[in-house]
Amino acid sequence: MRFVLVTGARPNFMKAAPLVRAAARREIELLLVHTGQHYDFGMSQVFFEELGLPPPHRFLGVGSGSHAEVTGRCLIELEQVFIQEKPDFVIVVGDVNSTLAAALAAAKLHIPVAHVEAGLRSFDRSMPEEVNRLATDAISDLLLVSEPSGVTNLRREGHPEQAIHLVGNVMIDTLEQFREAAGKRHFARSLGLEERFYALMTLHRPSNVDRIEDLQSLINTLRAITARLPVLFPVHPRTRTQLEAQGLWLALTSLPGLTVTAPVGYLDFLSATMTARAVLTDSGGIQEETTVLGIPCLTLRDNTERPITVEQGTNRLVGARGERLLPALDEILGSPAPTPKRPLLWDGQSADRILQILCDEMRRPRQSQTAFCQAR
Numbered sequence: 612m613r614f615v616l617v618t619g620a621r622p623n624f625m626k627a628a629p630l631v632r633a634a635a636r637r638e639i640e641l642l643l644v645h646t647g648q649h650y651d652f653g654m655s656q657v658f659f660e661e662l663g664l665p666p667p668h669r670f671l672g673v674g675s676g677s678h679a680e681v682t683g684r685c686l687i688e689l690e691q692v693f694i695q696e697k698p699d700f701v702i703v704v705g706d707v708n709s710t711l712a713a714a715l716a717a718a719k720l721h722i723p724v725a726h727v728e729a730g731l732r733s734f735d736r737s738m739p740e741e742v743n744r745l746a747t748d749a750i751s752d753l754l755l756v757s758e759p760s761g762v763t764n765l766r767r768e769g770h771p772e773q774a775i776h777l778v779g780n781v782m783i784d785t786l787e788q789f790r791e792a793a794g795k796r797h798f799a800r801s802l803g804l805e806e807r808f809y810a811l812m813t814l815h816r817p818s819n820v821d822r823i824e825d826l827q828s829l830i831n832t833l834r835a836i837t838a839r840l841p842v843l844f845p846v847h848p849r850t851r852t853q854l855e856a857q858g859l860w861l862a863l864t865s866l867p868g869l870t871v872t873a874p875v876g877y878l879d880f881l882s883a884t885m886t887a888r889a890v891l892t893d894s895g896g897i898q899e900e901t902t903v904l905g906i907p908c909l910t911l912r913d914n915t916e917r918p919i920t921v922e923q924g925t926n927r928l929v930g931a932r933g934e935r936l937l938p939a940l941d942e943i944l945g946s947p948a949p950t951p952k953r954p955l956l957w958d959g960q961s962a963d964r965i966l967q968i969l970c971d972e973m974r975r976p977r978q979s980q981t982a983f984c985q986a987r
Contacts, residue, residue, distance in 0.1 A: 612699050612700075612970065612973055613640045613697070613699050614640065614699060614701075615642045615696055615698040615700075616631070616702045616704075617646065617689065617701065617702070617703050617704075618645050618709065619646035619673075619710070620707040621655070622707065622895075623705050623709070625662065625785045626705060626727060626782055626785070627664065627704060628663065628664055628784075629784035629785055629961070630962045630966070631643060632663075632788075633965070634966060639970070643664065643665065643668050644668060644669045644713075645667035645669070645670045646688070646712070646713075648681055648685070648709045657876040657877070660876075661877050662789070662877060669692055671685070673688060681709075681712075685709050685716075686716050690719070690720065693716055694720065698717075699973060700722070700969055700972075701722050701725070702965075703725070705728050706731070707740070710747055711743040711746055714726065714746075718751075723753070725751065725753035726751040726753065726754055727755045727965060728755070728756075728761075729747075729755055729761060730761025731757070731761050731895075732744065733916040734914065735914050737818070738816075740895075744916070753774055753776065753968065753969070754775045755778045756777045756778065757778070757781075757899075757917075758777075758918075759777065760917075762777055777956060778968070779955070779958060779960065779961035780899060780954075780961055781961045781962050781965070782899050783903055783957040783961070784959050785877075786903060789881060790881070790885075793878045793879075793882040793885060794882065794885060796878055797886070798878075798879040798883045799886050799887070802843065804843060807886060807888050808840060808841070809841040809842065809870075810836060810840055810841070810888060810890070810891055812833075812844045812892065813845065813892045813893070813894050813897060814844075814891075814893055814911065815849050818893075819893050819931060820850045820853045826854055827859065828933070829863075832933050833869055836891070836936075837867060839940065841869070842869050842870070844869060844870065844871050845872045845873065845874050846874070847874060884900060884901065885906070889906070889907045889908070889909060889940060890907070890909070891909050892908065893911045893912050893931075895916060898910055899917060899920060899924075899957075901924070902923070902924025902926060902952065904951060905925060905948060905949050905950060905951030905952075906925060906948075907943045907949060908920070908925050908927070909936055910927065910928050911929060911930070912928060914928065915928060919954045923952050924952055925949050
């Protein structure tokens with residue numbers, strides 16, 4: 612068996628690491644391909660080092676650009692990789708542009724595709740990730756689902772039942788693997804922040820940072836939050852670029868009670884999450900991690916593709932403009948810490964389930980999604 616696992620951006624690396632380890636335990640040949648969609652140390656290399664990922668078998672160096680540019684360059688480069696390596700399966704994770712490009716390239720070469728984190732839906736097509744999720748699922752042969760809502764969505768869309776597998780969450784595999792190590796780092800304390808008495812914030816989605824009105828609103832919101840408790844804000848490169856372009860970087864970094872850093876590695880970020888009083892974010896994966904850790908999470912969006920984090924976890928949607936953020940934060944500060952809850956199959960064993968499904972699939976005849984769609 613020869614599998615190719617495609618990664619490209621920061622969210623992919625934490626999902627790839629447990630799959631690499633599970634393949635090694637089973638002595639399966641798994642070739643790791645890094646498209647280079649994220650490529651600098653803080654967004655890429657540090658994750659490979661901390662997560663114990665081997666150097667990628669192929670690094671494609673596609674770099675940044677518009678959605679079309681990145682997807683197109685990935686598609687061209689990945690097609691050549693797949694032709695040369697002749698994998699039995701291409702594994703894609705998440706919803707970034709590299710994910711869609713890999714699925715497209717493989718499907719056009721009639722190579723089966725397995726999509727990890729299939730079926731997640733925000734029902735908001737203004738999000739590029741939502742378009743990537745829909746398109747990737749449409750051409751994948753195995754749909755490997757992290758939470759029950761994904762199964763419901765895929766059935767509603769008419770995907771064949773035999774393609775859908777609820778396997779749990781590989782992000783939580785990584786969290787469990789490194790939880791103890793992260794707990795020893797005391798990252799927030801090293802920055803002079805008192806553990807359990809600060810908020811951790813991340814923000815990067817275009818809907819939150821691409822307009823000057825959004826950025827000004829962010830600064831005003833942070834000013835109000837830091838009047839209540841300090842904030843640690845590792846700034847995403849996209850967010851910093853927009854702030855600097857609009858002449859607002861100094862206004863942000865001058866806020867009292869705000870600690871601004873460059874993007875941090877996985878272990879330091881997990882450490883900061885574990886000791887925060889609350890997390891403010893527009894990230895999907897952080898909603899999942901805070902659910903398992905029992906850390907209150909306020910998501911600066913009007914929707915989420917991970918509804919289980921609201922239904923069973925600690926996540927609350929407070930709106931893209933953050934209208935409900937301050938009342939929700941005041942409620943958190945006046946309440947005891949929530950009890951962590953662990954959704955079904957978020958047990959640290961998801962990667963092993965995925966590899967077992969792939970191995971079983973290799974031993975029996977398959978009906979591709981293409982054939983299924985033609986039959987319909």
